[in-house]
Amino acid sequence: MMAAARRAWTIAKKDIRIYYLRGPVIIFGVLFPAFLFMAFAWGRGLPARDLVPGLIAMALFFTSSATTPAVMPFETRTRTLERLLVAPITVPTLICGDVLAAVLFGVVFSLLPTAFAVGIIGAPLNHPAFLIAGILLSALCFAILGSLFSLPPTDNPSSIMTISNLVRLPLIFISGIFVPIAHMASWMQFVALLSPLTYTTEIIRAAFGERVIVSPWLCLVVLAGFTVVLWVITITAHRRNMPKRLVG
Amino acid sequence: MNAVIRVEDLTRYYGDHLAVDHIDFEVAGGEIFGFLGPNGAGKTTTQRMLTGILPPSAGSAYVLEHNMVRDPLGAKEHIGVVPEVANPYIELSGWQNLIFAGELYVLPRPELRSRAEQLLEQFDLWERRDTRARAYSKGMKQRLMLAMALIHRPQVLFLDEPTGGLDVASRRLIHSRVQELARSGTAVFYTTHNIEEANMLCDRVAIIQDGQLAAINTPEALKATFSGSQAVEVAFEGPMDPASLEAIAAVNRVEKHGDKFHLYTDSPGQVVSAVVDIARSEATRIVSVNTLGPSLEEVFVRLTEPGGGSQ
């Protein structure tokens, strides 16, 4: 168990070095959510404070799910995967390492807008514990979601990124990022409740003292549920698909 | 034989295509076991099943007594593998790649560092240890892969065509390291399509063709099964009438190759002394004499040619 944890950490450190600590990834991680957010929200003339929870949720969502989809196809293409598989490492440990790196990335890049919001705009952080718990659990959930996108045993990262964006972009419009779900029509609320990102925005809004319709505790429970279900699916399917990644 | 690799009825289909066809063999500790076959014979598929990353369709493989389907992790701690097409991380330096590999085996830090230093020296990469592998030549990358495979001092080493397309210096370095490892007790499963390499390096050779084992034996024993094709090669100072060479009782057939004659025979010793007699009686001098054993290549060609079948 300890050995497996150390192996997962080894994988995570490798991912951070190779996939995260690069100029474009970092710049994209900061700018993309910020721009999207400004384009959709600031354009409507909402006060800056109202935008804070949505901004944090969006940064968290995009950064923690950004890279896990690409790692498997990329390592299939660069022919580094087979070397990993012959080491004493199980598929869950391997995915765990990829997820761990993504969680760290997501947490760091959602703490940046949080610090900006609290320190500069003076947004009222009433319940920091909910914010921290919500960020951690959401990062885990989205990192695993990202890994799920990489199930097709292709060696083409860009086709996986296309699949990933086809799912991720619509999610941000139904999950209460721009319009709190408390202000949505009831049929929209129903759709929103199907998305894990909704529970992230809700718990972050609650942490900043905004009106919510899902209690923070329930958000944590639902996020944990999504996390477990997505994990089981991704592990089972990756295990089955792994031999198909052994090419030529 | 205390087998470190035991293969029973191992079989692999890809769809309907039978890539590995019910093969059996064993490999002992300290043995260099050559797995020789043409492209598409099933070598890589076999190695992948032996290293626990590809499930067999039937049969089983045991490495160090671990079943590679049920308990691959137990064996993976003690095996080193260089896959056929595999790369180090080009974004990382040679040193970082080695440390990464060592951490996957959870080696203690001080031991890992000294082992990494030692391997970088042994594989002639020390000077370039801090260069990213992106800038390494093909030979350097392969030497790094081998160092990574050895970081945890494995008991069994699997190499899939490790010298294919490499420069001479890298090839020789890899050969000599493999021989040293075998001398110190490591079993080596050495996949190759290069007959001369198998002949020169391996204690035993399995010849695989279309997923089936055509033969397993020492290189010399394989050659001996075709003893009829031994020959004596002789060159004379002056002209020589092939008829007088054909007249030697033990000679089956004479071929002229440039200034040399190839005298095919079952008993090269008798032929050599007859040739000396002829030279003396015809008052000419022998410039050179060699005995040509049947090459492993001939064995290989005969075993793998269509209709050649297993002898």
Ligand SMILES: Nc1ncnc2c1ncn2[C@@H]1O[C@H](COP(=O)(O)OP(=O)(O)O)[C@@H](O)[C@H]1O
């Ligand atoms: N992933 C795969 N899917 C389908 N067929 C494959 C696959 N890998 C190998 N084969 C086929 O199986 C046979 C054996 O391949 P391989 O084990 O790679 O041979 P070798 O390593 O001896 O060149 C070949 O006919 C090859 O085309």
Ligand SMILES: [Mg+2]
């Ligand atoms: Mg091969």
